[in-house]
Amino acid sequence: MKIATWNVNSLAVRLPQVLDWLAANPVDVLCLQELKLSDDKFPLDALTAAGYQSAVFGQKTYNGVAILSRAPARNIVRNIVGFTDEQSRVIAATLDTPQGELRVVNGYFVNGHAPGTDKFEYKMRWLEGLRNWLRDELSAHPRLVLVGDFNITCDDRDTYDAEGLRETIHHTTEERQHLQALLALGLHDAFRLFEQPEKSYSWWDYREMAFRRNRGLRIDYILVSDALKPRVSACVIDKLPRKNERPSDHVPVVAHLNLL
DNA sequence: ATGACGGTGTGGCACCGA
Numbered sequence: 001m002k003i004a005t006w007n008v009n010s011l012a013v014r015l016p017q018v019l020d021w022l023a024a025n026p027v028d029v030l031c032l033q034e035l036k037l038s039d040d041k042f043p044l045d046a047l048t049a050a051g052y053q054s055a056v057f058g059q060k061t062y063n064g065v066a067i068l069s070r071a072p073a074r075n076i077v078r079n080i081v082g083f084t085d086e087q088s089r090v091i092a093a094t095l096d097t098p099q100g101e102l103r104v105v106n107g108y109f110v111n112g113h114a115p116g117t118d119k120f121e122y123k124m125r126w127l128e129g130l131r132n133w134l135r136d137e138l139s140a141h142p143r144l145v146l147v148g149d150f151n152i153t154c155d156d157r158d159t160y161d162a163e164g165l166r167e168t169i170h171h172t173t174e175e176r177q178h179l180q181a182l183l184a185l186g187l188h189d190a191f192r193l194f195e196q197p198e199k200s201y202s203w204w205d206y207r208e209m210a211f212r213r214n215r216g217l218r219i220d221y222i223l224v225s226d227a228l229k230p231r232v233s234a235c236v237i238d239k240l241p242r243k244n245e246r247p248s249d250h251v252p253v254v255a256h257l258n259l260l
Numbered sequence: 261a262t263g264a265c266g267g268t269g270t271g272g273c274a275c276c277g278a
Contacts, residue, residue, distance in 0.1 A: 012268095061267090061268050061269070062268085062276075111278060169278070170278065205264085205265075205277095206264085206265035206266055207263080207265045208264060219278080249265085249278080
């Protein structure tokens with residue numbers, strides 16, 4: 001089975017691109033972030049017609065996440081249990097696939113603006129809340145994936161300018177320690193389980209021709225639990241949608257799982 | 261040093277993202 005994550009930066013604008021991408025890439029699960037629309041505006045019918053069920057946690061203007069899946073979803077949880085949040089950033093669901101259960105946690109991690117700001121403090125508290133909840137989720141669901149827009153570069157390979165951007169947002173030691181603490185719960189970056197091209201990124205600024213110059217960051221991840229790690233056969237970043245007219249600034253990441 | 265681009269909501273610009 002194939003699972004993908006994509007920050008679409010407004011599903012209202014990007015729906016045609018999502019439908020085109022699904023037609024060309026018929027994945028079993030697609031996790032979306034930054035829907036930027038309320039639940040009543042979610043394009044349920046178009047995605048149903050494309051063959052996908054939708055578990056949605058929308059929000060007007062900002063944030064918003066959804067899990068699209070061919071298999072039915074149950075035990076849907078919205079936001080982090082034990083962490084009060086005004087913003088719609090997390091949705092989790094158990095999928096009953098033909099190859100058994102899969103717990104999917106989809107997150108739009110806090111941006112954080114800059115170290116020393118209130119937004120950065122919120123990011124740190126949010127990451128701690130996520131970790132505390134995920135510890136329980138992993139105990140209850142050994143076959144778990146945590147995917148989404150993490151808004152953190154894992155290490156210096158994940159940025160176009162490691163020296164120039166050192167200790168700036170998405171590159172700070174504090175953010176990276178939080179990501180390492182998540183991994184220490186028993187999660188693995190599917191992308192790094194395989195040899196990958198150098199300078200592989202999942203996001204490029206809209207400005208300064210950043211995509212053409214490949215000045216990007218890898219901040220969108222698929223993390224798999226210990227139990228799933230030996231079941232991952234590939235993980236790739238699909239840069240093609242960044243060449244579309246009116247593209248999202250992020251592109252999809254896809255992992256192949258050989259479930260039993 | 262700053263802003264650059266794009267989306268949203270409001271209203272002719274501000275805020276936010278990464």
